[in-house]
Amino acid sequence: GDSVTQMEGPVTLSEEAFLTINCTYTATGYPSLFWYVQYPGEGLQLLLKATKADDKGSNKGFEATYRKETTSFHLEKGSVQVSDSAVYFCALSNDYKLSFGAGTTVTVRA
Amino acid sequence: SAVISQKPSRDICQRGTSLTIQCQVDSQVTMMFWYRQQPGQSLTLIATANQGSEATYESGFVIDKFPISRPNLTFSTLTVSNMSPEDSSIYLCSVEGQGRPGELFFGEGSRLTVL
Numbered sequence: 001g002d003s004v005t006q007m008e009g010p011v012t013l014s015e016e017a018f019l020t021i022n023c024t025y026t027a028t029g030y031p032s033l034f035w036y037v038q039y040p041g042e043g044l045q046l047l048l049k050a051t052k053a054d055d056k057g058s059n060k061g062f063e064a065t066y067r068k069e070t071t072s073f074h075l076e077k078g079s080v081q082v083s084d085s086a087v088y089f090c091a092l093s094n095d096y097k098l099s100f101g102a103g104t105t106v107t108v109r110a
Numbered sequence: 111s112a113v114i115s116q117k118p119s120r121d122i123c124q125r126g127t128s129l130t131i132q133c134q135v136d137s138q139v140t141m142m143f144w145y146r147q148q149p150g151q152s153l154t155l156i157a158t159a160n161q162g163s164e165a166t167y168e169s170g171f172v173i174d175k176f177p178i179s180r181p182n183l184t185f186s187t188l189t190v191s192n193m194s195p196e197d198s199s200i201y202l203c204s205v206e207g208q209g210r211p212g213e214l215f216f217g218e219g220s221r222l223t224v225l
Contacts, residue, residue, distance in 0.1 A: 032211065032212045034213070036214075042218070043217060043219060044153075044202065044204075044214075044216040045215075045216070046213055046214070049212070049213065089152065089153070091212075092212075093211060093212025096141065096158075096211065096212075097155060097158075098143075098153075098155070098212060098214060100152045100153045100154075101152060102151065102152045103151075103152050
């Protein structure tokens with residue numbers, strides 16, 4: 001079945017540091033890929049998405065590129081802020097079902 | 111976008127009891143999804159609720175334990191039956207964005223603690 005593997009956390013960074021969260025997937029067909037984010041005390045929300053190979057999703061300074069050859073969708077941000085502290089989930093969609101990774105907790109310190 | 115309201119937001123329950131979680135969406139949607147997020151874990155799909163038909167349950171989840179109602183296109187309930195401490199989780203209702211396959215909008219979740 002479909003599955004998503006993302007790097008384990010927690011990750012602790014200083015402000016303005018570079019953030020990478022690795023995500024790889026296993027799926028049949030051509031899934032869409034997503035990053036969801038859960039800020040402290042808030043509900044889960046979509047951060048960015050990519051629907052086909054080589055697409056780059058971007059939002060709030062975050063980027064991720066759909067790499068079919070390496071079955072990856074790594075999340076990156078060049079300069080993090082304290083407000084980026086959250087739990088990040090990589091996910092894939094096949095048919096109408098979403099499969100989520102385990103989540104990576106990111107803490108950014110001032 | 112869709113605005114999703116869940117009730118209760120949190121509850122503490124006794125072993126052996128049942129609790130019903132309500133989910134209200136501000137627009138009509140065909141499918142509503144119920145997820146479970148156990149402590150420190152990712153989200154696991156429990157079932158998909160379609161209006162006018164029985165819910166479709168994922169492997170490991172059964173109707174007797176998690177009965178679902180879907181009386182109309184904006185509302186659904188999930189009941190957690192005969193609870194045990196292992197059912198302590200956050201239960202999330204979600205819907206797909208109109209014309210946006212895979213893009214889910216989530217409620218804030220219902221955090222259940224079973225003693």
